Amino acid sequence: MLIRTLLACLFSWAAWPVAAQSFPDRPIRVIVPVSPGGGTDIFARKLVELIGASLGQPIIVENRAGASGTIGTQAVLDSRPDGHTLGFVWNTPITAAPHTLGARYRMDSYTPVMRVGYSPFAICARPDFPASNLQEMVARIRANPGQYTWGNEGMGGVMHLGVERVWRRLGLELTAVPFQGAGQTLPAFLGGHITFYGGSLTGAVPALRAGTAKCLMLTTADGSPEAPGSQGLAALGLTDMAITIWWGLIAPSGVPADRLERLTAAFTEAARHPDFATLMQQQAAVLNIETGEAFARSIRAEYEALGTVARQLNLLR
Template sequence: MRRWFLALLACIALPAAAQTFPDRPIRIIVPVNPGGGTDIFARALQEIIGNSLGQPIIVENRPGASGTIGVQQVVEARPDGHTLGFVWNTPITSAPHTLGTRYTIQSIAPVFQVGYSPFALCARPDFPATDLTSMIAAIRARPNTYTWGNEGLGGVMHLGVERILRQLGLQMTTVPFQGAGQTLPAFLGGHITFFGGSLVGAMPAVRAGTARCYFLTTVGGSPAAPEGSGVGSLGLPEMAITIWWGMIAPQGIPADRMAKLTETFTTAARTPRFLEVMQAQGATRELLVGDAMGRAMRAEYDALGEVARSLGLQKQ
């Protein structure tokens, strides 16, 4: 009788225990080194949420292989809601084409996208241009003379900008780096002609007056770079490409847990405090949640796959 009673108590207690989430710290894997926009935004969300979920949130940097190492850890994690990833788009929409990743876009559950920033090509003040039109004219007049740095061969910026350059008939030499932490010093030191990267990465030089970002890859311009123009001014709005940031998860997280995570993190992302963080980095807040983020991911994935094939960078 006593054994039956204890078993009954265990059955009653099970649903309550199962509903306790999270029951340990939540880990956010950030697949880049500390200090860049991806890391800054992830840690801002961490600080805003604090311990409101009843458990601490831990940000772990897992850089390497254009972010694919960290993303692989996310998709292989147990789908219980305790492991998430905060990423930018390269390891999601371009690296699977150009690096031959073990995961696919179907392996990734989109949670939400927080916003975006243009990629930019920025010149030093002594470059013979005053706007995008004169910058293009200078490049066209001296084909294969100038160099531009980017976030890495086969990354979102490389593929997106190369597509635009080809459409415009501009010929420059691509120099790959591993993020703005390498590209910006090379640009400021005169080792490459143009800084290429997110506008977020260029902001220290823009504020110091040592970079003028004439070429923006959004359709329109940006208040953070008032001298710049977007590809819409060139009649190429369909070729716009941005760096965006968002949260992903492994596939298979129970719906109630995913809903709780989504509500908590998107509420934090909508706060004035988070908006200030994004604006300070020259980024635009734009939330895409769940399926909306997933559709945008897949559209960009397909478009960049075509570019990778045209450049001979597609890996099986």
């Protein structure tokens, strides 16, 4: 009996490395919970391109937009926790939607894998809008209450909460118009359907470079060289209200640690590739990699802060 037990253990130990090395054993899906074309989609596809065949299986990017990212995020979390389905998200479906949009998931429903970086949110006007700086924009809106509209990445999202807080502090009245990411907001803005583009500075870059937009307000404390003429919230004395959009990778809760480790290593290596750093710079984003528990702590802090804002705005669901 003892010999049989020892043999069983030996076979088990011998087989373990093979089993561990067999992951992934089929294509990996990366669900992007937003329409194609915006910064979230662009960054996800570049990471997948840079990873290439290093994991031994194809990686398929699947866009699943809707409900401010909660539909695609829920699809990630409903999948088997085996490491073959991941989500590349921005912060709204993670830190805002559970408070404001009735999302069924909470922080313990997923495992943070890595953050790649962040960018300011931006409020941009068309070139002929009668304001050349942030102070003039505020004065114009104040003189015309209720006449202007601003697009955003979804009601109850990170940008909506953050910017509404600014509007209220300044006593401004604008109508919020929700979209499903910059890929939808920017065309609506360029088509004249809304007064102001509201979304990541990354999403506004094509219009800035084409000269079809001017970004007057950023939600960081300071402006950005990528948006000439922009000013941050410090110009209004509102540095304490600064907030950014960030992008990162999540997995369903329960993925085995060895699989998470392999995925984290592959995606981190891709994010550190010079081509990815160049892309982020081109898209007016800041490369800032954070993994594991450090990433989880950042999420937790923002989740709690936005919960407070949602309560103050009577948006809790």
